[in-house]
Amino acid sequence: MEGGRGGGEGIAFFDVETTVPGRGSGKGHSLLEFGAIVCSRRLVEVGSYSTLIRPTDLSTISATSIRCNGITAETVASAPSFLEVADEVFSILHERVWAGHNIARFDCPRIREAFAEIGRDPPEPKGIIDTLPLLTQRFGRRAGDMKMASLASYFGLGQQKHRSLDDVRMNLEVLKYCATVLFLAPQIYYILTASIAFLLKSVMFLDALSAIWDCIIPVVANGDAAIYSTEIYQKEPSRNMQKLVFSNYDDVELDSLIVPGATLDAYFCVDTYDYQLHAGIRLVAKRLVLHSK
Incomplete structure (x- = not known):
């Protein structure tokens, strides 16, 4: 494993x-690839590992299988x-917390089957974090069917590649984005509620609204003028x-x-700033989607 060996500490995000x-056909799933990223509990990457795997019978790699992940x-x-x-797989997974998208129903059984096929006891997790039911419960259905591809598209992270290590990295990014939304949503609701209450009492409603947007939609220099850096x-x-x-x-x-x-979809990032001895964080709009009626 790049960045360190197994040892039971941290969280092992993995995908097969x-x-x-x-x-x-009467044939089960054969592993073609395994990828994992071990993170600290603060989701800081400490090591990664990825390998292709040759199945016992190469003829099990059907056209349908190739269309799914491109592995021939x-x-x-x-x-x-x-x-x-x-x-190596055992040392990465054994006595760590396992994490991944839809791993409880798919990836975990495949790992156990692979070890059973070679006559070995499988690694055992300290716990399992399946981000599919977790995000479905906590994040709702903002991203439609909550598949990894849909979540990645929702957050503008690109297309899912259906390759193990790439999917694990995407899973980590999606989880961080969702966590940010879940963390900020109550704060934004409180801020907007307070702002609306104030604005309703203000005769300068549109001017105040404009001032709020000026704060979160950054502009950049463009010659003698300035343009929005927000998409x-x-x-x-x-x-x-x-x-x-x-x-x-x-x-x-x-x-x-x-x-x-x-109706407006807004995608924010947390931006740090240091201005005249005052440091902190602020929300910056990276992308806005305006819905036409």
Whole structure:
């Protein structure tokens, strides 16, 4: 393992890629790839490991299997068998907390089956964190079906590659993004509630609203003018999205788009700042999606 050996400490995020059994074939899943990242409890990476795995029978790699993860028989023909990598997999997983997306129903059983096939006792976890039911319960269905690909698309993290180590890294990023939303949501609700209560009493409603947006939508220099660094999109009822391009910073034009009652998806990051001996964090809008009625 890169960055350190196993030892039972921390959390092992892992993912496996397998063959896809055909209907009525009587054959189970064969491991094709294993990838893991061991993190501290603060989700700081301390080590990683990835390996292709050659199944006993290469003919089990069907066209359906290849469409799923892109791993062909030629890809794994010279890869080690599971027996050859079993010690490494065991040292990574044994007596650690296991974590991953949908691992309780899929990845964990595949690991146990692989060890049973070589006549060895499987590694045992200290606990299991399955981010699929966890995020479904805590994050709701903001991202549709809550599959990893859907969550990655929701947060703008790119397409899922269906390769073990790539998927593990994506899982970690998705978890951090979701955790940020869950942490900030009550704070944002409190801030917005207090702000709305104040704004309703203010005769300068639109001016105050504009001032709030000025704080969270950064602008950058563009020659003698300034433009938004936030990506802003218009989403039609047909679900088509068009990126809005502003030639310069114009809060009047932005106010015409962001009006009371408008539906808006906002993607924030936490930005640190140090200004005139005052340091702290602030929310910065990275992307806005305005929904057309």
